[in-house]
Amino acid sequence: MTAAFRGAVAVLIVAAARPAPAAEGVDFARDVAPILEARCVRCHDPAERKGELSLATADDLVAFGYVVPGDVGGSHLLDVVRPSDDGPPTMPKESAPLSEEEVATLTAWVEAGAVWPAGVVVEERAATDKSFWSLRPLADPEPPAPEGLPEAWTANPIDRFVFAQLREAGLEPNPSADRRTLVRRATYDLTGLPPTPEEVEAFVADPSPDAYERLIDRLLDSPRYGERWGRHWLDVARFGESNGYERNVLIDGLWPYRDYVIRSFNEDKPFDRFVLEQLAGDVLGPGDPSVEVGTSFLVCGPYDDVGNQDAAAAAVIRANTIDDMIRATSEAFLGLTVGCARCHDHKFDPITQADYYRFYAAFAGVRHGAREIASPEQRGERDAALAPLLAGRGELEARRAEFVAAIAARAEAHAAEREAGWTRPPADRGGVEERFGATEAKFVRLVVAGTDRSPATPSNFRIDEFEVYSAGPDPRNVALASAGARATGASRRADDFQDAYAAALAIDGRSSTRWHAQEPILTVELAAPATIDRVVFSADRERQRPSEPFAAEYRIEVSADGEQWTAVADSSDRKPLGDDHRRHRLFEAEITPDERSRIAEFDAELAEVGRQIAAVPTFPSWWVGTFSLPKDRDVRVFLGGDPQRPGDPVAPSSPAVLSEVTTGYQLDADAPEPDRRLALARWIVRDDNPLTPRVLANRLWHYHFGTGLVATPSDFGDMGARPSHPALLDWLAARLRADRWRLKPLHRRIMLSQTYRQSSEWRSEPAAADSGDRLLWRFPPRRLDAEEVRDTVLTVSGKLDLRAGGPGFRLYRYLQDNVSTYVPLDEHGPETYRRAVYHQNARAASVDLLAEFDCPDNAFAVSNRSSTTTPLQALTLLNHRFTLDMSGCLAARLEREAGVEPAAQVDRAFALCFGRRPDDAERGAAVTLVVDHGLPAFCRAMLNSTELLHID
Incomplete structure (x- = not known):
């Protein structure tokens, strides 16, 4: 059984232990543990480990060798807490030295054998004062009536509270703004x-x-x-609409949550309902997209999707994922930093480590991911519509498979005679050489029919070098770009990331770069017609990338004009790479034109059925999370926050931090997953919970x-x-x-x-x-925030697109391979003129204007944005292509709305930007600027003005 020594010693028993014989006059729990707890483990617990030392468990003590049972002189722990001839004790560093009595207790304990009962963990004691101001019951105070209260300040109770403290400080409020x-x-x-x-x-x-x-x-x-x-x-x-971490992949199914939040505020949805839907919308409104989408709150934070084969590392990643949900929930709704109790009791607030794992139990079944949202009735209707189509497709597939199998069987019967012609080695990613009779050509191309991974897939292979050699005694590579040759071929992501995988990389003379083929043909135009007799190409010439896909089934063609092509070599006499390639070769050699036509008919019929299936309405698939408990439903305290050190079990229940003012809940340890989140959500919005309305x-x-x-x-x-x-x-x-x-x-x-x-x-x-x-x-005056700056520039320029909702726009190009890259756009077209709230905000996707004005990255929750003043803000706003474009748009608007007179244009610009008319001096200076430098230059100055960017 387990037991807890709490109260004065705050010692947790985490495993069954045979009672240890007490040392004469010294009891660990009574005498030693309180010293370690109060003076040592704040710095030397399993999480902090200052000096690489933990004093929390017997195992830690033995592992570090700081105590030698029975040997006072050999126990380094005693050396550092006692004064020496050279000076005072070196430990503890951050507080007063141990008293003589405390040193004597530790010495006696070591001398008696340093008995530490098995399974006992020493923890720093959590704060215990639950009378802290924020944890007290919510009051409903009577507004004060301070002496000297101005008449205008009497009607609104807010003013009475504020004026009372101003009066107490001997201050007077400002008059009303105009x-x-x-x-x-x-x-x-x-x-x-x-x-x-x-x-x-x-x-x-x-x-x-x-x-x-x-x-x-x-x-x-x-x-x-x-x-x-x-x-x-x-x-x-x-x-944030990407998952962060090293892969940082875009998440396209999160925008419905953004729209849900906007809609909830516009509808003035009661905030208690808003909380419930964000923690348990799938429970409250199963199949209702307008409700279920709320649970995106739990999974819209960053998470590590790389995965890890090591079980211990995977457990840490999973714990980190749930930690994000705990921190987001406790801070957003309760204003409590529960995350600080992950490894030990909170050092400043009365939040125990057990409280942290009570939250953990609520979210133990939540995982990131997209999910179709539909009611059982809707799913039944769709299944009924799909059933005959799926049955018909299955029948067609069976008939086609039977037809193909007959051809394959016939091909096997003729295999021996065809295999006799496969005399050359199979294609090799390290290099393939094809020789042929000397022929004159201006164009040479590689036509791929299959790769090593699939004999029938002619794309997504790599070519690091493609070489064409001249005939004769002194052959040279005439396909080099440096010799004037040009290569063309559809490249993977060439449109998104210019030249990253371009065909030109196949003839640059360097095997460290390579063409990523999107289509099956690489064409090389030589600088001049040449007589050639050899082609060499490779996918991994240096043998550094053994997994690179390469061309395994191919032919080489030449042309004088790029129109008429002649095949000069192919892979048909090479041995196949494996059984799949062998069967494919035999099948292609055996099939007749009529049989190929019949297979095409089967494929056309299947395609038609596929179109009919695709036409059946689908359900929205949004990034709202998936919910299922692991097989082992037990949630245990992780000692030091380490999943490999499980402690006492924790049942889904309300955190004890508010136990003195709020009615709690207690669920069974095996409670269903939905009940856990719903119970927590309801506890957060209970009428007797003082934190949520205060926050x-x-x-x-x-x-x-x-x-x-x-x-x-x-x-x-x-x-x-x-x-x-x-x-x-x-x-x-x-x-x-x-x-x-x-x-x-x-x-x-x-x-x-x-x-x-x-x-x-x-x-x-x-x-x-x-x-x-x-x-x-x-x-308090303030500067516009990042989104307001951009939206304001668009508004006064007459270009703001107020279209609401739906997938967001991007101010970057998204480049995705194994990791993601976000390249800011140089120019912002009309498709980007929507409000900034509709921008698809990917983490670590720095967008010049927004980033310079402190738009948060949202790697973490942001409750209080920074407001910095930097030279880059002025430089960016003055010189960014977006500002220059909007200056021109504002100038065109002024000409439309105010005519050609500079004075009228200036008046209209002031009205649009500042909501007022210019005074005579301002008008004169502005008109001079328009006359001397043009209307766009004046507009550029207006868009960079302090008055536009600040609110009084």
Whole structure:
């Protein structure tokens, strides 16, 4: 049996052990383990192993030889914790030396034989304080009524909370921003796009007292709202459309999740339902694509798909995959860094290692992959439609096979006489030589009928060198490119990666490069007609690539004009490479024209049936994950995070971190896979769970103001920031829950507050007291994020394509072999003019403009984007082909909408870009620029202006 020594010693018994005799006066669990736990294993546990040393288990101690039972002088552990003549103890490095009593205890333990009960693991004790602010029950505080509260700040409770802390700090808020600033701020905030000049003027001229409220309502109802706020969630969900790691292959079936997120925000789907669908959509709506697609959340992170034959390495890869799901879920919804408890109890928060593996048990059956989504009824209807077609195809295939078998049997009967003609060795990837009578040719070509891998597949082979030799006593290779020859042939991916596998590589004189054939013919045009008598070609001349496919069945043809061809050599008298080639050769020699026609008829009939089968509607196959538990359903704690060191079993159950405030759940160890995820999801959105509404309310605040009330949106633990306005955070979270988890009412409350409507004007006095604007004495100005920059340039240029949904566009060329390469596009055509949220964001696919303005790579979840200022941003925006093209488009738009007068063009440009008219000085300088350097140059300056790229 197993047992746990917890509490003061936090020692875990992980295996059955025969009780060890206690040393005289020293008990390991009572006396020694607490010292190791408190003073040693923080640095010397199985995960950290500082100095390559672990003091967590008896095996570790023996392996490292730091303790010699019974030998005090020979035990190095005692040497490093005791002072010496040269100075104080060398350990522990990061805390005070051990006391004399602690050293004496360890010495007595070693002297008595260093007894360590089998199976006992010493762990650093987890934090135990569950009264931490974020773990307390959610409060619903009464908004304060501070003295001196301005009349305009009385109506919205948010303002009362904010003003109370401003007053306490002796600060005053800024006045309200002007209407032009407000409409631009609110429009960008909710849609990520600039307001049109007409929208700005209409709002500025609207005298009604509810004009601002109606503006907010209109923006919340816009389909652009979901695109903007869905992008925020995709950051949190670590959404990336490639799998990362070394292969980094594109995933084409993830875009439905992006559309699902956008649709959910536009519909104001209750967030508790949003959570449930992302963790267990397949359970809640089986066969309903609009619901099942939510589970893409679990599998839209990076994962290693290379595979590993070593079982231990494969287990680590699998553990890493589930770790990504645990971190994404716990941080996105709960603001807890549960991933820090993978190898040991959390060092700062009351999250045990067992809590981590309770999450692990919930996701143990989740795997990355695409899956067809359909209800049982839909599958039944499709099966009924397919049944007669599949039966008919089976009958045709059987008849064809019988017909072919008869020909093959006849061919075997005549095999001996035909095999007698196969006198030469088989083709060799290291080199094939064909000699023939001297003949004059301007063109020489290799026509391949089969490869070593398939006698009937004439493509996807390699040629590293193709040589044509002149006849006579001094032969030379006349097919070299350096001699003026040219090679043509369809190449694998030549369109995507220019010259990477081109036919020219077959005549470059270097066997280190090679042509990757897409079609069966390689044609070489000589620089001048030549008399030739020999051709040599190879796929692996240096014998460095034994798996390279090569041409095994072929013929050599020559031509004087490239039109009329004559065969001069072939492989028909070479021995076949194996049984498949042998049978294919015999069959081709035996079959009659009539029989070949009959086989063609069979193939045509099969093709027609295939077309009918393909016409039966299919179900969408999306990257939503697959769900099935492994045969061994037991989930155990991995000691030190190592799957090869299993500890105590853990059943699917709620993490204990919230056990004092939230009702938990406990499932059987063999609970079905769907029940595990659904139970966890329901626990996350329980009414008595205080973390989820706090985290969500804080995320909304963060995206409205640039910084959350908690500045670390995904870490509400001890290492995260403390809330700047704790009562306000709880009030917002309580409103969210009261509004049935709908976000739009909370948006409205925040944006209608005077706090949000303040000007962003900088003032020295409050800035000296609150330089980070954490007390919200002004609205924090911000720069547009990466997607907003691109979308804004397209919008003001009149080129933005608002087409929503569907597969994304690419700002790169995707080159895929064993690994993937993403080459940024030099030019962005109209097909790329959609909103940036619809870009197919592959991991590590750096796109110049987006990358320079801090668009995250999404290798990990991003809860708080960086906002850097670098010279490359200015250089890229000024000189990128995209900006130059859009400058021309904006110039054309100004000419269409404002005519030919420079002053009118300048006024229209200011309205489009800034939502205002230029003053006299601005107009004069701009007109001069237009006259002296042209309208596109002025437009280029406008697209690079600070005012365009910043929100006040």
